[in-house]
Amino acid sequence: MSEARSTDHPGVVKAWLAFTRPKTWIIAAAPVAAALGLAWGEAGVFHPLTAFFTLTIAVLMQAVSNMQNDLGYAERKAERGNRRGLPRATTMGWISLPTARIAVRAGAVLALLNTAVLIWLGGWVFALIGLASLAAAYCYMGGPKPVAYTPFGELMVLVFFGLTAVCGTYYLQTASVSANAVLLGAALGAIASGVLAVNNFRDIEHDASIDRRTLAVVLGRSRFLIVFALLMALPYAALITIAATTPALWPTLAALASLPKALAVVKALPRREHEALNEVMFACVKLEGLYALLFAAGAAVAGFIGV
Incomplete structure (x- = not known):
């Protein structure tokens, strides 16, 4: 789909939905939900107010990242007619560049205010996390040298x-970070990377x-497909490791029910092309949500059993 500047404005609501991309917010909410479940399953703790502000900062950071990505492409005039992705609101002319910049800054301010609450709840380490996250969203x-132009995205x-x-969500709940939290972070990070x-x-x-x-681009299609398959395999290796090393968390194996969807994504990637790959991308987003939901539910059951 060509992203030449559009003369047909979709309306204010659809323009801002394209700019902020709420469908991708699952990527931000999923690790928070799974970590909350793990904190309950391992330590038997759940602090609702802390959980609320953790979830909101995660979603805010995802929204800011989406907006900055949209804006950055327009500022760099990086769109060409051979791009197959979803339309970008600023490139299409649906949202002006000055308005987009204001929105990004407003989102950053809200994120900083939310971070202030997390600092109050969990300590100054969250100032570093918040600033690093904002820097990552911008960079x-x-x-001058965006990460999106490198192999490190x-x-x-x-x-x-x-x-x-x-690990941040888990720490806010328990004041510690467990090995299982690191494994879970790697698992959900792998799907998000996917x-x-x-x-x-x-x-x-x-x-x-x-x-x-x-x-x-650097690896080429065939080698990149191998990397993608490994990313999709890592969450299940981590899941089995968690259950094997912490038998009390065996109910988290419920997340294995998402494995067929992971295999379907791996099979679909080389078989689809152009706009059809957008469906594969959103299937990957849904996979993260399902994995996190099943893991959180299993961890919650483990916590209740252990109470």
């Missing part, structure tokens, strides 16, 4: 939308044409 597509997603989100991987695989020709050296 992905902003600045998937790694950044794994770190911030996996390890940081899970979402970006599908996006980059879909746009491999476009990215190469603008000298955007994503991991897909």
Whole structure:
């Protein structure tokens, strides 16, 4: 689908939905939900107010990241007719660049205010996490050398939308970080990285044409497909490790029920092309939500059994 500037405005609501992309917020909410379940399952603790502000900061960071990504592409004039992705609101002319910049800054301010609450609840370590997360959201597509133009995008997603989100949520609830929290963070970070991987695989020709050296461009199709398969396998290896090393958490094996969907995504990636890969990308988003929900439910059951 060409992203030439559109003369047909979809309306204010649809324009802002395209700009903020709420469907991807699952990537932010999933690790928080799973970590809350793990905190209850391992330590028997759940603090509702802390959980609320943890969830809101995660969603805010995802929204800011989405908006900055949209804005960054327009500012760099990086769109070409061979891009196959979803329409970007600023490139299509649905939202002006000044308005987009204001929205990004407003989102950043809200994130900082939310971070202030987390600092009050969990200590100054969350000032570093909040600032690092905002910097990552900006640096992905902003600045002179955006991460989006390097092979490190998937790694950044794994770190911030996996390890940081899970371990930070767990720490706020328990004042500690367990080995299982790290494993869970790696698991959910791998699926979130898979979402970006599908996006980059879909746009491999476009990215190469603008000298955007994503991991897909650097590795090439065949090797990148192997990396993607490994990303989809990691969550289940982590799940089995958690259950094996902490037998009391055996109910979390309920997340294995999501394995068929992971296999379906792995099979679909090389068989689809162009716009059809958008469906694969959102299937990956749904996979993360399902995995997290099943894990959280299993961990909650483990917590109640252990009470």
